[in-house]
Amino acid sequence: xxxxxxxxxxxxxxxxxxxxxxxxxxxxxxxxxxxxxxxxxxxxxxxxxxxxxxxxxxxxxxxxxxxxxxxxxxxxxxxxxxxxxxxxxxxxxxxxxxxxxxxxxxxxxxxxxxxxxxxxxxxxxxxxxxxxxxxxxxxxxxxxxxxxxxxxxxxxxxxxxxxxxxxxxxxxxxxxxxxxxxxxxxxxxxxxxxxxxxxxxxxxxxxxxxxxxxxxxxxxxxxxxxxxxxxxxxxxxxxxxxxxxxxxxxxxxxxxxxxxxxxxxxxxxxxxxx
Amino acid sequence: xxxxxxxxxxxxxxxxxxxxxxxxxxxxxxxxxxxxxxxxxxxxxxxxxxxxxxxxxxxxxxxxxxxxxxxxxxxxxxxxxxxxxxxxxxxxxxxxxxxxxxxxxxxxxxxxxxxxxxxxxxxxxxxxxxxxxxxxxxxxxxxxxxxxxxxxxxxxxxxxxxxxxxxxxxxxxxxxxxxxxxxxxxxxxxxxxxxxxxxxxxxxxxxxxxxxxxxxxxxxxxxxxxxxxxxxxxxxxxxxxxxxxxxxxxxxxxxxxxxxxxxxxxxxxxxxxx
DNA sequence: AGGTCTATGTCGTTT
DNA sequence: AAACGACGTAGACCT
Numbered sequence: 001x002x003x004x005x006x007x008x009x010x011x012x013x014x015x016x017x018x019x020x021x022x023x024x025x026x027x028x029x030x031x032x033x034x035x036x037x038x039x040x041x042x043x044x045x046x047x048x049x050x051x052x053x054x055x056x057x058x059x060x061x062x063x064x065x066x067x068x069x070x071x072x073x074x075x076x077x078x079x080x081x082x083x084x085x086x087x088x089x090x091x092x093x094x095x096x097x098x099x100x101x102x103x104x105x106x107x108x109x110x111x112x113x114x115x116x117x118x119x120x121x122x123x124x125x126x127x128x129x130x131x132x133x134x135x136x137x138x139x140x141x142x143x144x145x146x147x148x149x150x151x152x153x154x155x156x157x158x159x160x161x162x163x164x165x166x167x168x169x170x171x172x173x174x175x176x177x178x179x180x181x182x183x184x185x186x187x188x189x190x191x192x193x194x195x196x197x198x199x200x201x202x203x204x205x206x207x208x209x210x211x212x213x214x215x216x217x218x219x220x221x222x223x224x225x226x227x228x229x230x231x232x233x234x235x236x237x238x239x240x241x242x243x244x245x246x247x248x249x250x251x252x253x254x255x256x257x258x259x260x261x262x263x264x265x266x267x268x269x270x271x272x273x274x
Numbered sequence: 275x276x277x278x279x280x281x282x283x284x285x286x287x288x289x290x291x292x293x294x295x296x297x298x299x300x301x302x303x304x305x306x307x308x309x310x311x312x313x314x315x316x317x318x319x320x321x322x323x324x325x326x327x328x329x330x331x332x333x334x335x336x337x338x339x340x341x342x343x344x345x346x347x348x349x350x351x352x353x354x355x356x357x358x359x360x361x362x363x364x365x366x367x368x369x370x371x372x373x374x375x376x377x378x379x380x381x382x383x384x385x386x387x388x389x390x391x392x393x394x395x396x397x398x399x400x401x402x403x404x405x406x407x408x409x410x411x412x413x414x415x416x417x418x419x420x421x422x423x424x425x426x427x428x429x430x431x432x433x434x435x436x437x438x439x440x441x442x443x444x445x446x447x448x449x450x451x452x453x454x455x456x457x458x459x460x461x462x463x464x465x466x467x468x469x470x471x472x473x474x475x476x477x478x479x480x481x482x483x484x485x486x487x488x489x490x491x492x493x494x495x496x497x498x499x500x501x502x503x504x505x506x507x508x509x510x511x512x513x514x515x516x517x518x519x520x521x522x523x524x525x526x527x528x529x530x531x532x533x534x535x536x537x538x539x540x541x542x543x544x545x546x547x548x
Numbered sequence: 549a550g551g552t553c554t555a556t557g558t559c560g561t562t563t
Numbered sequence: 564a565a566a567c568g569a570c571g572t573a574g575a576c577c578t
Contacts, residue, residue: 001307001324001383001385003281003305003385003386005279005281005386007277007279027324027326027340029303029305029326031277031303031388031390033275038571040571041402041455041571042400042401042402042403042454042522042570042571043400043401043402043523043571044398044399044400044401044571045398045399046396046397046398046399047395047396048396049392049393049394049395049396050275050301050390050392050393050394051392051394052301052303052328052392054326054338056338056340056341056342057340057341058340058341058342060341060342060343062338062343064328064330064336065392065394066301066330066331066332066392066393066394067330067331067332067334067351067394068330068332068334068351068558068559069334069336069345069348069349069350069351069557069558069559070558070559070570070572071343072398073398073571074343074571075343076343076571076573076574077341077342077343077573077574098549099571101571109275111275111277111390112277112279112388112390114305114386114388116305116324116385118323118324118325118326118339118340119323119324119340120323120324120325120339120340120341121321121323122320122321122322122323123320124318124319124320124346124347125318125319125320126316126317126318126556127316127317127318128315128316128317128556129316129554129555129556130553130554130555131554154576154577158505158508159459159505159509160459160505160551160552160553161552161553161577179554180316180554180555180556181315181555181556182565182566184566184567184568185433185434185467185566185567185568186460186463186464186567186568189460189463189464189466189467190460190463190553192463193459193463193509229565229566229567230566231432231433231434231566231567234432235433235467248316249317312556313556314556315556315557316555316556317556318556342573342574343572343573343574344555344557344573344574347556348556349556350556350557350558350559351558372564373556375556400571402571403569403570403571404569404570405569428562434566434567434568435562435567435568453569454569454570454571455570455571456550456551458551458552458553459551459552459553460552460553464568503550503551503552504551505551505552506551
């Protein structure tokens with residue numbers, strides 16, 4: 001794998017090597033002292049500092065300082081990199097459309113410039129995602145509760161797509177929302193939206209989930225996640241929604257409920273345990 | 275600014291330079307062919323490929339392929355980098371706690387290794403954020419509607435903090451939720467949560483926002499954003515919530531509504547225009 | 549191209 | 564440390 005490197009190149013030399021790299025579809029890394037301007041969805045200015053600039057052949061541009069996982073400025077894939085010399089300084093302009101955004105990096109000094117024809121044929125194999133949680137649940141629906149029967153995934157409603165839709169042992173519709181990690185209020189709101197939408201579509205009840213949870217609710221909502229915050233648990237209770245502890249990774253616990261059934265979070269109407 | 279570079283170093287040489295850089299709190303960039311393992315909140319494996327690895331003095335680790343803005347693997351700030359030679363290969367292990375996460379990068383070949391003592395004293399100046407939208411709105415509350423009086427920001431409720439809380443010309447409480455960009459269903463759910471919480475706290479109505487929007491609603495909810503999706507607009511209408519078009523950037527339009535007042539989205543009960 | 553949602557999200561702020 | 568929400572979120576999948 002050939003690597004082209006220049007130490008402390010002149011602006012002209014840096015321009016030549018970088019322009020060639022961009023043209024050839026190579027990966028470029030520039031170490032230097034630069035200032036950055038951005039204008040697009042928002043706008044930003046950044047004064048001079050030592051930074052790492054990465055230009056990728058897919059149009060990605062990254063400006064990294066010595067701190068933070070997030071680049072201080074960037075351009076997502078799809079941008080076009082242009083290289084120029086301006087007032088004796090190397091300048092990189094990365095532009096994209098829809099939305100129109102411009103990133104301008106002006107180097108006061110280039111410490112080092114490197115270009116490489118990177119080859120990366122491998123795909124990342126990731127475990128523990130929400131998709132894994134769904135697979136686990138569909139493989140053993142009793143993890144939700146005994147008698148639960150999934151009828152489909154990604155069911156479309158007016159309020160969005162439901163992760164898993166099914167029916168309980170009584171034939172009552174059940175909306176299941178999956179989260180790979182501990183959930184807060186927003187997940188409860190999301191579940192509530194879906195349950196409301198299904199109730200409306202099924203033409204069942206208008207809105208009886210207020211207070212009298214359980215018996216009157218003709219559509220159930222179950223949040224499946226490793227755990228839940230206090231506030232979210234309260235919100236679940238207020239809406240008559242339920243929670244089941246489950247982890248995307250089979251080994252990591254999360255199924256600590258010995259009864260195996262969903263808790264009606266915060267509800268006192270728990271007079272009829274399965 | 276001194277830069278230390280090694281081209282195609284041996285594993286021993288790479289180890290020496292990289293260990294010294296990590297120890298000294300320098301920024302390191304490694305170009306090489308490597309495989310990556312990650313285990314923590316999730317887990318992943320990645321086969322051999324040409325990549326850019328960045329180690330920052332704050333504990334950040336980044337593994338970038340030739341594609342994408344997001345690193346294929348990473349460690350956020352706070353991790354500890356360890357460098358070793360294993361089976362004649364350079365290996366970097368980046369570990370952190372809470373949560374416990376481990377990133378392991380094993381190099382089959384190191385094309386180039388660079389270390390630099392980066393100095394970056396500048397802060398990013400960002401314009402067009404939600405904070406800017408709030409400032410704009412507080413500077414001229416009539417942008418929401420004539421007679422609107424803000425009474426506070428970040429007001430705490432059982433369901434979270436309200437962006438801007440105030441009262442309209444009639445003295446009716448108004449919950450304002452700000453978004454710097456076009457909003458979808460989740461923003462509507464969020465607003466609804468806050469309005470519900472204020473209604474409960476004010477001890478006003480239990481839940482009259484179903485169907486009979488407007489007249490019975492003793493707490494109003496207004497979503498302020500540049501624009502709204504169709505689905506979100508429908509949801510707003512169903513909940514008796516309102517929308518005001520406003521952009522964080524004064525120049526960029528968004529205040530296209532000639533009437534200047536909030537629309538009750540999707541509502542037909544608009545018989546009493548201000 | 550736009551809508552909707554997940555993410556090893558990350559990041560800041562507050563409790 | 565946990566919780567909560569914003570982010571120029573990015574990225575994937577679908578219409």
